[in-house]
Amino acid sequence: MADKPKIRELLDESACAHNKSKQSPCNAPTPGATSGGCAFEGAQISLFPYADAAHLVHGPITCLGASWETRATKTSYPGRDLTQMGFTTDISTSDVVFGGEKKLLSAIDYIMAHYTPEAVFVYATCVTALIGDDIDAVCRHAAEKYGVPMVPVHAPGFVGSKNLGSRIGGEAALAHLIGTKEPETTTPFDINLIGEYNVTGDLWQYSPLLGELGIRILSTLSGDGRIKEIRTAHRARLNVIVCAKSLISLTRKMEERYGIPTISLSFYGKRDTSAGLLAIAEALGDEGLIERTKALIAREEARLDGKLQPYRELFKGKKAVLNTGGNKTWSIASALQDLGIEVVATAVKKATEADRQKARETLGEAGVLMMNPGAEQAKIIDDTGAHLLLAGGRSLYTAIKKGIAFADVNQEKKKSYGGYDGLLNLAEDLKNALENPVFENVARRAPWEK
Structure with a gap:
C-alpha cells in the first residue's frame, strides 16, 4: 500500500497557477480556522456518496455525529445504501491509553459480517492520529483477509481545511482504488466526473443529456458512484472536474500516470451548462459529437428560454x-x-x-x-x-x-x-x-x- 499523503505537496499543488505567485501555499492551515469545516469533513465530503462502501470513522463518536448525513447526496444504488449507516469505533479514554487498533479491526470484522460492502473507508481523526494508531497496517490485514479494498484516509481535522481534506480523500481513492480493476468494455467517449457529489440530484439533471450524446460516464468521484466503477477510472478518455478545484491534485496525477487530460467546468445556469457540454465534446475531439452537441444545446436553450x-x-x-x-x-x-x-x-x-x-x-x-x-x-x-x-x-x-x-x-x-x-x-x-x-x-x- 502507498505511504501517507504528503500534506506539504498537497498544499503546494503544482497544477494550481496561484501557488507560484504566493508566499504561502493555497489552503495552508490557519490556527482556529476550521470552523467552516476541517480536513476530516472535507475527506468525507469527497468519498461519502459511495453508497456501496462502508464509511468507518476511527475516532470518538462525536466526530461521526458532526460529519454524518450533512449533505443530501442522492444515489440510485439498488442495494442497501450504506451512507445511511453511521459506523464508528467510538474511541474512549482507555483506547487513547492502550491504542485503538484492535478495536478498529474488530469494527471492520463486524461490518464485513453484517453488511458485505464493496469497500471500507477508514477515516483517521484527530484523536487516533495523535495516539499513533497504524490504520494502514490494519487496512492491509483486513484487505488480505476479506479480498475487498480497505482504504485508509489520513485526514485528521488538525491538518487543515475542508478543501485540503477533499484533496486527501482524492489521494486515498487514487492510491487504493483507481487502476485496480479493468472495465468490461470501453468506448471512445468514456469520461470521469470528478468533484460531482450529486447533492440533491445535480448529476441527474445533466447526465441524461450526456447519455443522449453517446458520452458514457465511466465513473464518478463520487456522486451516485460505485466502487467497481471508480476502480476502472484509469481507462477514461477525459477527466471532467465539476466545479471542485480541490481535486486538481488527483486529476494532475491521473494525467501523469494514465495520460488522461482534464477540463474543468460548471453545470449551474444556462450559459455554463451549454459551455460545459460543448467543452466535453470538443475535448473528446470528435466532429460528429461536436455537431450533435451544438444541436442539443440549441434545442435545450430554446426550450428553457420559453419557460x-x-x-x-x-x-x-x-x-x-x-x-x-x-x-x-x-x-x-x-x-x-x-x-x-x-x-x-x-x-x-x-x-x-x-x-x-x-x-x-x-x-x-x-x-x-x-x-x-x-x-x-x-x-x-x-x-x-x-x-x-x-x-x-x-x-x-x-x-x-x-x-x-x-x-x-x-x-x-x-x-x-x-x-x-x-x-x-x-x-x-x-x-x-x-x-x-x-x-x-x-x-x-x-x-x-x-
Whole structure:
C-alpha cells in the first residue's frame, strides 16, 4: 500500500497557477480556522456518496455525529445504501491509553459480517492520529483477509481545511482504488466526473443529456458512484472536474500516470451548462459529437428560454447578495445572471484563488467579493438595496432583519439547481421567496413599538 499523503505537496499543488505567485501555499492551515469545516469533513465530503462502501470513522463518536448525513447526496444504488449507516469505533479514554487498533479491526470484522460492502473507508481523526494508531497496517490485514479494498484516509481535522481534506480523500481513492480493476468494455467517449457529489440530484439533471450524446460516464468521484466503477477510472478518455478545484491534485496525477487530460467546468445556469457540454465534446475531439452537441444545446436553450420568460419579467431590476463557498461563489452567480438578476456581492472566504478570480470575472469590477461575509452582508444589503439573499441557513436571520427575500443554496437545500431544468427550479424558488410576504412582515416593528 502507498505511504501517507504528503500534506506539504498537497498544499503546494503544482497544477494550481496561484501557488507560484504566493508566499504561502493555497489552503495552508490557519490556527482556529476550521470552523467552516476541517480536513476530516472535507475527506468525507469527497468519498461519502459511495453508497456501496462502508464509511468507518476511527475516532470518538462525536466526530461521526458532526460529519454524518450533512449533505443530501442522492444515489440510485439498488442495494442497501450504506451512507445511511453511521459506523464508528467510538474511541474512549482507555483506547487513547492502550491504542485503538484492535478495536478498529474488530469494527471492520463486524461490518464485513453484517453488511458485505464493496469497500471500507477508514477515516483517521484527530484523536487516533495523535495516539499513533497504524490504520494502514490494519487496512492491509483486513484487505488480505476479506479480498475487498480497505482504504485508509489520513485526514485528521488538525491538518487543515475542508478543501485540503477533499484533496486527501482524492489521494486515498487514487492510491487504493483507481487502476485496480479493468472495465468490461470501453468506448471512445468514456469520461470521469470528478468533484460531482450529486447533492440533491445535480448529476441527474445533466447526465441524461450526456447519455443522449453517446458520452458514457465511466465513473464518478463520487456522486451516485460505485466502487467497481471508480476502480476502472484509469481507462477514461477525459477527466471532467465539476466545479471542485480541490481535486486538481488527483486529476494532475491521473494525467501523469494514465495520460488522461482534464477540463474543468460548471453545470449551474444556462450559459455554463451549454459551455460545459460543448467543452466535453470538443475535448473528446470528435466532429460528429461536436455537431450533435451544438444541436442539443440549441434545442435545450430554446426550450428553457420559453419557460423562463415569465420569471425574467419578475426578476427585472432585482439585486442579490450571494453568501456561499467554493465554486458556488461564481457558478450560482452565473445562474442568477442568466435569470436577469444582478449579483452585487458574493462571499469568497471559503473559495480557492482560482474561484475568486472566476468570481471577479463573473461579477465584474463593480461586484463586491466578501472576505468576511458575516460582518459585511448586512451593510451591503443596505448600501445596494438588494432584494435577495442567497446563502446557508445561518444567514436567514440577516434576511429577516433586513426584510428581504431569502433562499437556501448551500448543501442543506432540498432541490437541485444543476443543469437546464435546475435553473427552472432556482427560478421558481426565487419567485416564491420574492412573493412571500413573511420576510417583509417580520421585519416590521409591532404597532406599540416606537
